[in-house]
Amino acid sequence: MADREGTLAWLFLMPSVVYILALVALPFLLAIGYSLSDVTAGDPSFDWVGTRNFQRVFEDPVFWRSLGNTFVFTLISMALIVVLGKVLANILVADFRGKWVVRFLVLLPWTTPVALSSIAWLWMLDSIFSPIDWVLRQLGLIEGNMYWLGEPGLAMASVIAVHVWRLTPLAAVIMVAGLVAIPRDLDEAARVDGAGYWRRMFEVTIPLVLPVAAVAALFGAIFTFTDMAVVDVLTNGGPNNATQVLTSWAFFRGIDGGDVGQGAAIALFLFPLLLAAAIAILRAVRRLEVR
């Protein structure tokens, strides 16, 4: 019996394992190979150059800028996504009239293909025809235009805002799942014992929601960290590389610039960072659950 189960386990796993080895592991190794070679779009022959690609990447200030931006974007969006996701989740678990409509509208940012919703934002933040600018002009707060995507600081804020706007609904849905799972009687019991709203919030609700909030944060981080559609559509990395992130910079070097080796070297940086973040979060979730 045990042997048959072992065989069955392998039979069940084999297709996925073969598929992942062929289409993830193999390309991954190839990408490492590219990063150590002088492959370009024009000259696909494979010549070993050692760590030269990495040295050139390190000497490039744009790389360090992209690395910093990637961290800033991910950390700020993650914090905002978790906090706003919790607020939105509280709204979504409540009962009220017209909930279906609210739910539908709230989920739009997550369900719409990101390239298309970024275009909708591009039009909202247009340098001349932005309706936000028009309102601010009518209120007399600004003259002319804000150039949301033209000023470095504003452009970064815009990119972060779009990420947060897009991923908060997903985080909210994940946290609704967590809130629904909290046994009602726990909260009731605390209330009967005389715990006030804030005490219940900090000593009952938040500890119970933490694991699921961490999962929401993990998904938010992965989507922000590896995404380039928002940056690509909204700012194309500009102005002057102010919103460049690792993913978009790798794409520019590797595809637009044709320097496959350097593109691969830049992209490789994403993996260890993501790996560290994911392991940290998954371990935290485990520990919280055991408690």
Next chain:
Amino acid sequence: MNQQAKYARRHIAARAGLYFGAILAALICAAPFLWSMVTAFKQNRDLYNPENNPFRYNRPATSDHVLYLFDNTSFTTFAWNTLWVGVLVVVITLSLGLPAAYALARLDRPWAGWFGVAIFLVYLVPPSLLFLSLSRLVVGVGLQDSTWSLVLIYPTITIPVSIWLLIGFLKAVPKDIEEQAMVDGFSRLAAFWRAVVPLTFPGIVAVVVFAFTLTASEFIYALAFVSPTTEKVLSTGVPTELVRGDVFFWQSLQAATVLAAIPIAIVFNVFLDRFIAGFTQGAVKG
């Protein structure tokens, strides 16, 4: 009496706060789409005049730009491509992922734990790292410039995360159920198919919806592998057909965004409760 009035006041304040929050959240989330809908029906002379109030029609509304989308662009082809690629990817994902998740959740292999984590970590290998080598591979199997290349490659994104979610759902099914089925004379395989899969159904629905959304949103692979217009999907086709150099066909772009957004959101909403139920078991107990 006084106490009661205080509670009533507090209740009303809480309800008002709830409605306010709900409406505000809905407006912020829907803002770009509402704005898109207003824009889509505007005449050029109305749209491109910064003096005009952008929130109303200063000239009569027109459906020209929306019709342009259907008559002069391949929008319907893009939508159709997104749909059938998504459906096929979901089918592939489930037929590979479900057995794998079952093996890891149920068949008591000592290595199942770290194997599950390893598969989730595969999900973290970003497309931006793989597309350079994968585009060579796609050329190698002769699928360059074909939508089928996406059917081949997209499961690399959906399978790992689906297995991870499914492990959680499968673990939530009590073991006795399949043991009972096996006592009743079912084989392990039949017990899996007849007893476990139906019980995991909410989780499976969650995975289907999640996988389809990921597929419809994907951008980098679609951009790197496929260039002929008729083979493109929504997320790459709409921007390339309606942005010509510096010229944006704004109204048609907005119409396309709204038309693509609404059906997916409706499907997602129909299954949302199941998705939530699934995620409770999957993410928290995974």
